[in-house]
Amino acid sequence: MKIAFRPKLLDCLPTYNRTQFGKDLASGITVGVLALPLAMAFAIASGCSPAAGIWTAIIAGLITSALGGSRVQIGGPTGAFIPIVYGIVAMHGFANLMGATILAGIFLLAMGLARMGQLIRFIPVTVVIGFTNGIAVVIFLAQIKDFFGLKIDNLPAEFFGRIKTLAAYAHTVDLPTLALATACFVFLLSYNRLAQHISVLRRAPGPLVVLLLGTLISFIFSLPVETIGSRFNGIPQELPNIGLPNLSIHDFGKLISPAITIALLGAIESLLSARVADSQIDDRHDPNQELIAQGLANIAAPMFGGFAATGAIARTTTNVKTGGRTPIAGIIHALVLLSIVLVAAPLASYVPLATLSAIVMVVAVNMGEWHHFRELRRYTYNYRVILLATFFVTVVFDLTIAVELGMVLASLFFIYRMSELTRIERLPLGELAEEAHYLYPDGTMRVAAWQLFGSLFFGAVNKLEELLDPAAGHPEVVILDMTRLIQLDTTGLEGLESLRDKLDKRGCKLLLCGLNSQPGSLLFRSGFIDHLGDDNVCADMDEAFQRAYILLPNLMGSFDEDY
Incomplete structure (x- = not known):
């Protein structure tokens, strides 16, 4: 595996100029000043x-x-x-x-x-x-x-x-600590609104202004509050x-x-x-x-x-x-x-811890996407469960457990949703249902055709059992139309192998048609097609019916009472 190591800085240097340096210098100073109170x-x-x-x-x-x-x-x-x-x-x-x-x-x-x-x-x-x-x-x-x-x-x-x-x-x-912290909190929370009316505030980051004002107030009035100097x-x-x-x-x-x-x-x-x-x-x-x-x-x-x-x-x-x-x-x-x-x-020794705690509290308020809680009723049950469970476990227990739980819930809900989208539907045989060669003497069909939709994976493979339901009849040939099957995993492959074996025990042949690239690739690589027989893999339904016609033996007027 080739490892690419190319920082973005290398892409920027060839076209770098004095104008951009001036902008970067002003921005770097601003962000550096902003980062000071936040870092502390x-x-x-x-x-x-x-x-x-x-x-x-x-x-x-x-x-x-x-x-x-x-x-x-x-x-x-x-x-x-x-x-x-x-x-x-x-x-x-x-x-x-x-x-x-x-x-x-x-x-x-x-x-x-x-x-x-x-x-x-x-x-x-x-x-x-x-x-x-x-x-x-x-x-x-x-x-x-x-x-x-x-x-x-x-x-x-x-x-x-x-x-x-x-x-x-x-x-x-x-009380002095609470008063100073509250004043800093309210001022910083409303800083953007104040900056719209006070032009000088627009040029300075809010946390820095609050840090300076809180420190000056504490120093000038000799407030009995804890500072960086007194604690650290x-x-x-x-x-x-x-x-x-x-x-x-x-x-x-x-x-x-x-x-x-x-x-x-x-x-x-x-x-x-x-x-x-x-x-x-x-x-x-x-x-x-x-x-x-x-x-x-x-x-x-x-x-x-x-x-x-x-x-x-x-x-x-x-x-x-x-x-x-x-x-x-x-x-x-x-x-x-x-x-x-x-x-x-x-100078940092004079910074009150109350001011820094107010800055962090405002950061906490601003970092939360609280509007998602107000809009929960608009979303699905799955969405609400994952979000609220992750939130609750993060607050009460641990972030790692919360992310693990959220991912597990999201995966389970996704598997359930994908399994619901996977369908197996019986196809009507149209004019073939009237041809004697495809009928038992009692009028039931000797051929059954089914179409698969979606993804045949571990969460939906149980749906193949529908093809073995006695209520579906006792066909001698089962055709699976896979033109709308987009994905097949190894559990789905195992399900198809089990279906083929059970049909063989009943004396029933399995035909596949319309294989897409991914399912087809897995079926060929696994050896499934070798056991099934290349002749039993058809391009489309017409070819599958022609193959079924060849596979069906003549009844010679006899009829098995068990059917």
Whole structure:
């Protein structure tokens, strides 16, 4: 198998010019400034340090843009990873999170090299909507502690334990924290409306404005609220120690399941983001190259103290809207973040955690596709069951289980639907029904013709039993018209073999006609036609009836009473 490795950056460089660089520069600066509060907020919400979030955005963002399969994709930490990362940190610790991220990166890299990028599109939209909305709810619930300033040392990752803990500490609400968080939440939620009336707001991303205003208010009025400095001692104004996390080979066994979850979600979100970007810039991304880049990004980020990353839809869309059209904009965004860390890191100590929790809550509200719940009554029962089951299991249990359950339900409903579309109908014989050669003395037919529709697969093969029903008579020749049979699997083949054997025991011959390419290929390759006989495979019904005429013996006036 030939492995193609060609980042989109190589396609953009030959025609790159100064005008496009100016647009990419402006877009890269804008996205880099936007990514700063989001990276810190997502990291804190995930149970990590804000520095870990920033370095994830820098390293993953740089690799995603330089080696990715999309012109405009922006990589980094995202809100969708919050419940997953938080659970891993709570159960295994941050060092094991970095190990799980590296393992997930290896899985993503292998998926890209194996050219599995297209397979991600097989996940039904109902499953995607279900887990996306479920993740939004989990993110929102996870921020209640910092939003209300609750005095909780360790918030459980498990749903019921989290709800129980929040209820038990509800009386510890800190009013200054709640007031600041509420003000930031309402302001950011209504930011777009305000920007329509206040021109200066149109030029700056909402999360950055809220971050600056929340920090200024907290500093000027000396609000007694928790900050990045009070909880994390600020952000180091230096490069992190570069190297692999300190893990033993035994640690990787328990990290396989979390790594698969990270890889699965990372692949889905990055390719969904790239597809959204394609529609905005009229381009087509390379899904396999994108998975390779995401794999390398998740392998490299933990070496700089980072964690799981993927393509970020919000930042990618911002990149497009501000003029970015090549991976250079994403590279500039990473360099802007690096400059901020090396120059302005001490200022981050004053950022209130209440403001960051408000930013994450708004991200959760905006990421959910809530209108699908309002429109559920318009869709089928199958659609509703898959979406609601995936949503419920994501919120209450685990994303991996939710996706697995959603895929199983979608597959079962699909199999049922396909089996319903598969039909076997008896064909009228027309004028042949009046010819004595085709009739028993009692007037019943010595020939029966049936037509197959759809797909004869494991979910519909039982429909062949209809041909053996005593009520269908006792023909000496059975003709199967397969002109409308488009697909046959090995279980369907086994069903045809069983039908042929049972008919043989009755002294009945089986004829096939009108074979299409796929069913015909399988029947020939399996040796079925050799056992059936080439003469018993006909081009059409007319030829089949001619063959039946030859096969039918003369009754010589005798008639078997059993018939």
